[in-house]
Amino acid sequence: MKNALLSVSDKTGIIEFAKKLEALGYRIISTGGTFRELQSAGIKNLTEVSDFTGFPEGLDGRIKTLTPQVFGGILNLRNEASHQEFCETNNIENIDLVVVNLYPFKATYEDAKKSFEEKVEQIDIGGPSMIRAAAKNYEFCAPVVDPADYDQVISELQKGDLSLEFRKALATKVFEMTAHYDLLIAKFWAEESHSMPLRYGENPHQKAVILSDPFASGANLVHAEILNGKPMSYNNFQDANGALELAMSFSEPFACIIKHASPCCGAVGETIEDAFDRAYNEGDNVSAFGGVIAVNRKVTKKLAERIVSFFNEIVIAPDYDADALEVLRSKKNLRVLRVPDFAERTRDLSIRKIRGGTLVQDADIAEPDFQNLKVATKKQPTSEELKDLEVAWKIVKIVKSNAIAVVKDGALIGANGGQTSRVDAMRNALAQAGENAKGAVLASDAFFPFPDAVESAGDAGISAIIQPGGSIKDAEVFAKCDELGMATVLTGMRAFLH
Numbered sequence: 027m028k029n030a031l032l033s034v035s036d037k038t039g040i041i042e043f044a045k046k047l048e049a050l051g052y053r054i055i056s057t058g059g060t061f062r063e064l065q066s067a068g069i070k071n072l073t074e075v076s077d078f079t080g081f082p083e084g085l086d087g088r089i090k091t092l093t094p095q096v097f098g099g100i101l102n103l104r105n106e107a108s109h110q111e112f113c114e115t116n117n118i119e120n121i122d123l124v125v126v127n128l129y130p131f132k133a134t135y136e137d138a139k140k141s142f143e144e145k146v147e148q149i150d151i152g153g154p155s156m157i158r159a160a161a162k163n164y165e166f167c168a169p170v171v172d173p174a175d176y177d178q179v180i181s182e183l184q185k186g187d188l189s190l191e192f193r194k195a196l197a198t199k200v201f202e203m204t205a206h207y208d209l210l211i212a213k214f215w216a217e218e219s220h221s222m223p224l225r226y227g228e229n230p231h232q233k234a235v236i237l238s239d240p241f242a243s244g245a246n247l248v249h250a251e252i253l254n255g256k257p258m259s260y261n262n263f264q265d266a267n268g269a270l271e272l273a274m275s276f277s278e279p280f281a282c283i284i285k286h287a288s289p290c291c292g293a294v295g296e297t298i299e300d301a302f303d304r305a306y307n308e309g310d311n312v313s314a315f316g317g318v319i320a321v322n323r324k325v326t327k328k329l330a331e332r333i334v335s336f337f338n339e340i341v342i343a344p345d346y347d348a349d350a351l352e353v354l355r356s357k358k359n360l361r362v363l364r365v366p367d368f369a370e371r372t373r374d375l376s377i378r379k380i381r382g383g384t385l386v387q388d389a390d391i392a393e394p395d396f397q398n399l400k401v402a403t404k405k406q407p408t409s410e411e412l413k414d415l416e417v418a419w420k421i422v423k424i425v426k427s428n429a430i431a432v433v434k435d436g437a438l439i440g441a442n443g444g445q446t447s448r449v450d451a452m453r454n455a456l457a458q459a460g461e462n463a464k465g466a467v468l469a470s471d472a473f474f475p476f477p478d479a480v481e482s483a484g485d486a487g488i489s490a491i492i493q494p495g496g497s498i499k500d501a502e503v504f505a506k507c508d509e510l511g512m513a514t515v516l517t518g519m520r521a522f523l524h
Contacts (some may be wrong), residue, residue, distance in 0.1 A: 027051060027052070027053050028051065028052050028053070028120070028122040028123070029052065029053050029055055029099065029119060029120060029121045029122055029123070030044075030047050030052045030053070030054055030055065030121075030122065030123035030124075030125060031055045031056070031075070031091070031096070031100075031121050031123070031124050031125065031126070031156070032044060032054055032055070032056045032060055032064070032125040032126075033056060033057040033058070033060050033075075033090070033091065033125070033126050033152075033153065033156075034060050034125065034126060034127050035127055035128060035129055035130055036127045036130075036173065037059075037060065037063060038173040039173045039176050040060065040063070040064070040125075040173070041063065041064065041067040041069075042176075043125070043173075043176040043179075043180070044064050044067070044069050045067070045069065046180045047123070047180070047183075048069055048070070048071050050180075050183055050184065052071070052122075052123070053071050053072075053073060054069055054071060054072045054073070055073050055074075055075055055078045055121070056072060056073070056074065056075065057074070057075045057083070057090045057091065058083070058087060058090065061074050061075070075090055075091055075096070076090075078095060078096075078119075079091075079093045079095040079096060080095070081093050081095070088151070089152075090152055091152040091155075091156055092151070092152050092155065094116065094118065095117075095118055095119070096121065096156065097155070097156075097159055098112075098113060098116065098118035099113075099118055099119050099120055099121035099167075100121045100124060100156060100159045100160050100163060100167045101159050101162070101163050101167075102118065102120065102163075102166075103163070103166065104120065104166045120166075120167075121160075121167055122166070122167055122168070123167065123168050123170065123179075124156050124157060124159075124160035124167060124168070124169050124170065125170045125171075126153045126156050126157050126169070126170075126171060127153070127171050127172075127173075127203075128150040128153045128154060128171075128203065128207055129148045129149070129150035129153065130148060131145070131148045131149055131150065131207065131210060131211060131214075132210055134148040135148075135210060135214050142218060145214065149211055150207070154204050154207065154208075156169075157169045157171055157200045157203070157204070158200060158201075158204060160197075160200070161196070161197035161200035161201060162197075164193045164194060164196065164197040165190065165193065168188050168193050168196055169196050169197060169199075169200045170196060171196075171199050171200055171203050172199055175196065175199075178192065202383075205384075206384065209237070212237050213235055213237065216235035216236075216237060217233065217235055223235060223257075224236060224257075224258070224259055224260045224263075225257070225259055225260075226259070226260065227260045228260055228261060232260075234260045236248060236258075236260075236263060242374065243367075243370070243372045244367050244370035244371060244372035244374075245270060245274060245365050245366070245367050245368050245369070245370055245371065245372075246365065246366055246367065247263065247266060247267055247270055247363075247365060249366065250342070250363040250364060250365045250366070251363065251364040251365075251366070252361060252362070252363055253346065253351060253354075253355075253362040253363070253364055254351070254354055254355045254357075254358070254360060254361065254362040255340075255357075255358070255359055255360045255361035255362055256359050256361060258340075258361060262318070262339060262340060262361065264287055265284050265285070265286070265287055265317075265318040265339075265340070266284075266318050266320075266340055266342055266363070268284050268287050268288075268289075268318075268424045269282055269283075269284040269318045269319070269320035269340075269342055270320055270342055270365060271424060272284070272289060272292065272320065272420065272421065272423075272424050273320035273321060273322045273342070274322065274368065274369065274371045275371070275391075275393075275420045275423075276294060276322055276417075276420065278294045278295075279294060279295050279296065279297055279298045279300070279301045279321075279322065279323050280292070280293070280294050280295075280301050280321070280322050281293060281295070281298060281301040281302040281305045281319065281320070281321045281322075282305060282319070282320055282321075282421075282438075283305065283306070283309070283314045283317040283318065283319050283338075284317055284318045284320070284424075285313045285314065285316070285317040285318070287424075287426070288424075288425055288426065288441065288443065288444075289421055289424060289425065289431075289438060289441060290309055290310040290311075290313035290314050290317065290438075290441070291305040291306055291308075291309030291310060291311060291314050291317075291438060292305050292309065292417075292421050292437070292438040293305035293308060293309070293417075293436055293437035293438065294417060294436040294437075295436070297323075298321050298322075298323035298324075298325075298326070298329060299326065299328050299329050299332070301321070302319075302321065302329055302332060302333075303332070304435075304436065304437045305437060305438070306332075308434070308435075308437035308438070308439050308462075309437065309438050309439065310440075310441075310458060314336070314338075315336060315337055316337055316338065316339055317338060317339065318338070318339055318340040318342070319333060319338055319340065319341045319342065320341075320342040320343070321341075321342070321343050322343075322344065322368065322369070323343070323344070324343065324344060324345040324346065324347060324350075325341070325343045325345070325346045325347065325350045325354075326347050326350055327347060327349040327350045327352075327353055329350065330346075330347075330349075330350035330351075330353035330354050331353055333354065334353060334354060334356060334357050334360070338360060339360070339361060340360075340361040340362075340363060341354060341360065341361070341362050341363065342363045342365055343363075343364065343365070343368075344364070344365060344368035344369065345364060346362070346364065371391055373388065373389065373391065374388075374389040374391075375387070375388065375389060376388070376389045376390070390423065390521070390523075392519060393419075393420075394419070394517035394518060394519055396412070396415075396416045396419075399412070399415075399492070399515040399516065399517065400495070400515065400516040400518070401513065401514070401515050401516075402495060402500070402504045402507075402514045402515065402516050403504050403507045403508050403512065403513050403514045404508050405507075405508065405511060405512065405513040406513060407467075407490045407513040407515060411467055411489060411490040411513065412515075413436065414433045414434065414435070414436060414466070414467040414490075415433075415467050415469065415490055415491075415492040415515060416492075417433045417436055417438075418431045418432070418433040418438075418467055418468060418469035418492060419431075419469045419492050419517065419521070421433065421438055421441065421469070422441075422469035422470065422471050422521060423471065423521040423523065424523060425441050425442070425443035425471065425523065426443035426444035426523055426524070427443060427444075427471050427472065427521075427522040427523055427524060428443060428444075428445050428446075428447065428448040428450075428451045428470075428471065428472065429441070429442070429443035429451065429469075429470070429471040429521070429523065430442055430443070430448070430451045430452050430454075430455040430456075430468055430469070430470055430471075431455065431468060431469045432455050432456065432458075432459045432463060432466050432467070432468045432488070433466060433467055433468070433469070434459075434462060434463075434465065434466035434467070439458070439459040439462050439463070439466060440455040440456060440457070440458035440459030440460075440462075440463065441455055441458065442454035442455040442458065443471075443523075448470065448472070448474065448475070448479050449478055449479045449482065452468075452470075452479040452482050452483060453482055455468070456482060456483065456486045456488075459486070463486040463487050463488060464486070464487030465487060465489050466487070466488055466489065467488065467489060467490040467491065467492070468483060468488050468490075468491055468492075469491070469492045469493070470491065470492070470493040470494075471494075471520065471521040471522055471523070472493070472494055472520050472521070472522060473493055473494050473495055473496045473497040473500065473503075473520075474493065474497060474499075474503045475497050475499060476499055476502070476503070477499070477502050477503050477505075477506035480503055480506050480507055480510070480512070480514075481506055481510070483510075483512065484506070484507070484509075484510025484511070484512055485510075488512055489511075489512060489513065490512060490513040490514070490515070491507065491512055491513070491514045491515070492514075492515050492516075492517060493514065493516065493517070494516065494517050494518060494519055494520045494521070495516035495517075495518065496520075
């Protein structure tokens with residue numbers, strides 16, 4: 027006889043599902059309210075979990091399933107002789123199906139009338155443990171957390187057994203559920219304990235916290251040492267992250283200023299002071315007012331004096347000279363951050379919540395081989411143009427798509443993004459560069475679908491372009507570049523940032 031453990035808060039469809047499992051020869055093991063509902067519905071092959079385990083439910087229901095009988099039944103490998111010997115010796119029966127959805131913490135959390143203690147009681151312990159155990163042992167014990175899957179479970183069982191593909195899909199839903207469940211609980215605890223508070227989110231009516239990732243390595247903005255100034259806000263962290271990512275991508279001295287998540291100034295230099303001066307003087311220093319500064323070298327007193335000469339929100343660096351800190355602290359509200367492991371740019375996840383789910387991807391730290399870029403035009407870029415093209419590509423990666431970045435002599439002189447048209451982004455970036463665009467290079471975060479945008483670049487005097495390539499009209503675009511005397515190199519990778 028096979029065993030199915032059913033313990034659900036959302037009882038949608040559970041009676042009909044249990045009846046069909048019973049008809050297929052399953053014994054139903056159940057807990058609390060689920061047991062009573064199934065018993066009332068006339069399920070006969072029904073066992074209360076305390077009878078199955080030989081251990082009473084206790085602590086006001088806090089202990090129901092957290093026993094070796096349940097977890098041994100879920101986790102044992104049926105094809106492993108030592109597991110079977112252990113189970114036989116200890117009278118552990120297999121559990122073949124775990125049908126569990128979790129305590130309704132979200133509804134309780136959002137109920138302003140509920141006390142802190144009531145919310146804590148709705149943090150499920152046994153439920154997440156059981157479904158995670160079943161998901162880990164998916165080949166032998168299938169986890170079912172979504173009532174929408176009941177029909178397919180029955181359909182496949184009626185044919186013999188659940189397919190391996192379906193079992194993996196069921197396991198995926200488990201980890202999706204527990205990830206979001208724990209994220210909400212973490213937010214709740216952070217709010218209650220005031221451990222990682224933010225004044226508010228993007229706008230004052232939005233509550234916000236910052237949650238530390240215990241698996242993160244390398245440069246860490248969350249654990250940056252705040253050496254001066256006010257606490258960081260939600261928007262501060264957003265802007266600071268872009269500035270940090272950009273500064274980390276350069277090995278040579280580099281300084282940038284970010285405003286509203288976009289770079290307005292950025293440059294490489296012989297020294298960090300030189301890089302900062304070139305970034306500010308060649309870039310959009312009007313927009314730099316109230317921005318976020320990031321540099322990838324220790325801040326000296328000389329640089330600090332330049333930083334405090336105009337209003338800034340944040341300064342980010344790997345370290346600071348003592349006399350530099352003294353200068354920066356003369357601005358009491360200026361946030362001064364020392365980021366540990368600044369140069370260590372490790373792989374990370376990029377996570378964004380949308381209605382009904384979460385988008386998760388690898389952080390975009392990949393870079394093309396700048397020493398072996400494919401040249402798509404007759405004109406070959408010069409060594410100086412190649413250096414500028416590399417700077418332009420690294421900067422364009424943090425401009426919202428559609429994105430264009432114009433660089434000259436290692437300094438950003440124009441950038442635009444977030445447009446619905448690449449032609450408009452090009453025109454805006456070139457307009458910002460002005461007459462200085464003559465002899466400059468530019469980067470585009472994606473291919474050009476038509477030659478019109480590169481025609482604008484040629485008319486402005488751009489000498490070289492870096493772009494991914496891959497348009498069906500590449501040949502026309504490259505021909506236009508040849509006609510206008512512009513070199514074009516291809517990265518083979520796109521750099522969208524939405």
